[in-house]
Amino acid sequence: MSAHGDPIPMQSRRAGPLTGTAEVPGDKSISHRSLILGAMAVGETRITGLLEGQDVLDTAKAMAALGADVVRHEGGAWSVHGVGVGGFHEPDQVIDCGNSGTGVRLIMGAVATHDMAVTFTGDASLNGRPMGRVTDPLALFGARAVGRAGGRLPLTLVGAKDPVPVRYATPVPSAQVKSAVLLAGLNAPGQTVVIEREATRDHSERMLAGFGAEIATRETDEGHEITLTGQPELRPQSIAVPKDPSSAAFPVCAALIVEGSDVLVPGIGLNPTRAGLFDTLVEMGADLTFENRRDEGGEPVADLRARFSPAMKGIRVPRERAASMIDEYPILSVVAACAEGVTDMPGVAELRVKESDRIDAMAEGLRACGVTVEDGPDWWRVTGRGPGGVAGGATFAARLDHRIAMSALILGMASEKPVTVDDGQPIATSFPIFETLMGDLGAEVTRKDA
Numbered sequence: 001m002s003a004h005g006d007p008i009p010m011q012s013r014r015a016g017p018l019t020g021t022a023e024v025p026g027d028k029s030i031s032h033r034s035l036i037l038g039a040m041a042v043g044e045t046r047i048t049g050l051l052e053g054q055d056v057l058d059t060a061k062a063m064a065a066l067g068a069d070v071v072r073h074e075g076g077a078w079s080v081h082g083v084g085v086g087g088f089h090e091p092d093q094v095i096d097c098g099n100s101g102t103g104v105r106l107i108m109g110a111v112a113t114h115d116m117a118v119t120f121t122g123d124a125s126l127n128g129r130p131m132g133r134v135t136d137p138l139a140l141f142g143a144r145a146v147g148r149a150g151g152r153l154p155l156t157l158v159g160a161k162d163p164v165p166v167r168y169a170t171p172v173p174s175a176q177v178k179s180a181v182l183l184a185g186l187n188a189p190g191q192t193v194v195i196e197r198e199a200t201r202d203h204s205e206r207m208l209a210g211f212g213a214e215i216a217t218r219e220t221d222e223g224h225e226i227t228l229t230g231q232p233e234l235r236p237q238s239i240a241v242p243k244d245p246s247s248a249a250f251p252v253c254a255a256l257i258v259e260g261s262d263v264l265v266p267g268i269g270l271n272p273t274r275a276g277l278f279d280t281l282v283e284m285g286a287d288l289t290f291e292n293r294r295d296e297g298g299e300p301v302a303d304l305r306a307r308f309s310p311a312m313k314g315i316r317v318p319r320e321r322a323a324s325m326i327d328e329y330p331i332l333s334v335v336a337a338c339a340e341g342v343t344d345m346p347g348v349a350e351l352r353v354k355e356s357d358r359i360d361a362m363a364e365g366l367r368a369c370g371v372t373v374e375d376g377p378d379w380w381r382v383t384g385r386g387p388g389g390v391a392g393g394a395t396f397a398a399r400l401d402h403r404i405a406m407s408a409l410i411l412g413m414a415s416e417k418p419v420t421v422d423d424g425q426p427i428a429t430s431f432p433i434f435e436t437l438m439g440d441l442g443a444e445v446t447r448k449d450a
């Protein structure tokens with residue numbers, strides 16, 4: 001569903017310390033995959049802890065349009081009665097994936113090896129994002145895409161009648177591209193192989209194995225090589241979605257930069273392909289501890305405890321870490337602005353093709369708040385102003401990007417003057433309880449027109 005309605009400006013200001021426990025919502029990547037794989041299994045998958053953000057709700061609606069029976073039960077559990085691999089029906093409506101790159105790219109993969117046509121669209125942000133990175137490999141299976149210039153949405157995908165398996169080396173580090181190819185490979189006979197030079201989040205591989213597919217990863221000279229055997233019968237699962245490290249990043253980083261704070265964020269997924277931000281923060285000198293490490297639903301989790309950290313210093317973030325923290329650079333730039341010294345962030349060209357050009361969006365807002373930011377095509381650099389040293393007093397343009405909106409509001413909690421974001425609505429795509437959760441910790445976040 002595309003975002004409608006008038007923009008809702010929001011503002012945050014320095015208040016008391018942030019304290020207490022922050023229960024963040026379920027992991028967005030795992031939530032999308034639970035619904036899609038549940039829809040491709042034979043029988044009923046049960047899901048608890050599903051993220052009920054707009055991105056995931058749009059994927060749930062898409063799975064129903066393709067023939068799965070998707071139900072939300074009282075108490076918040078979900079069930080998906082799947083149609084089996086190859087069993088999707090041609091939807092009689094356009095599939096609207098709203099703001100979600102993950103939703104549209106994974107669903108395009110899943111339908112590409114079905115003999116039917118599906119039309120996809122999204123909001124203004126999604127319709128501006130590149131889809132050729134997915135439709136190119138899907139063409140190798142025999143699917144055909146007709147979209148706008150540059151392979152943009154709205155786009156109709158005509159699935160392959162007689163799909164063939166594919167061997168594909170991803171040209172960009174993208175779990176969405178990798179996952180689209182694997183999901184297409186599910187309904188192709190024989191072995192589909194994806195090779196990625198840099199490891200990206202591996203939830204698809206873990207979950208496909210959990211659903212009973214034959215899938216193996218090995219290291220080769222070319223990189224990580226993933227081999228999937230097509231046309232399995234997927235077995236329905238009971239899934240407990242771990243809490244999202246990308247959402248946890250906001251209360252954690254807020255606690256690190258707001259004087260006197262001490263916040264516990266329990267049950268956070270710490271899959272190594274997702275946890276790069278936390279390594280970076282520790283290297284910067286953050287007082288961040290990992291308590292009660294355990295395994296939940298096949299993913300490592302821990303309770304994170306973050307305390308105000310006035311001695312943080314800028315670092316050079318290793319470029320090989322980028323994929324494991326790709327969604328966290330906007331909030332890292334806020335922490336960097338409140339640290340001493342320079343934070344260098346190389347190897348991040350992908351940030352320019354997210355919901356917004358995230359380097360440009362953060363650089364514009366941070367500069368208006370008195371922070372020095374330099375940037376190039378695939379790098380940026382923030383010069384910190386030290387704890388409490390950011391002037392603030394400016395407005396960020398959210399550009400339909402939830403992570404920009406939330407990062408701006410966290411900055412305002414540690415700046416001299418309040419920080420405004422012109423539209424807080426995109427926050428609901430991934431973190432619908434952000435405002436209440438931060439308020440409960442003691443933050444002052446207000447709707448500007450309220």
Ligand SMILES: O=C(O)C1=C[C@@H](OP(=O)(O)O)[C@@H](O)[C@H](O)C1
Nearest residue numbers: 029102173174175176177326327
């Ligand atoms: O596969 C996924 O669930 C995701 C992959 C990443 O995108 P890319 O594949 O474009 O890097 C990430 O930015 C997105 O939030 C979620």
Ligand SMILES: C=C(OP(=O)(O)O)C(=O)O
Nearest residue numbers: 099100101102103327354
């Ligand atoms: C990039 C993101 O999501 P998507 O690509 O699914 O829109 C994100 O959540 O930061």
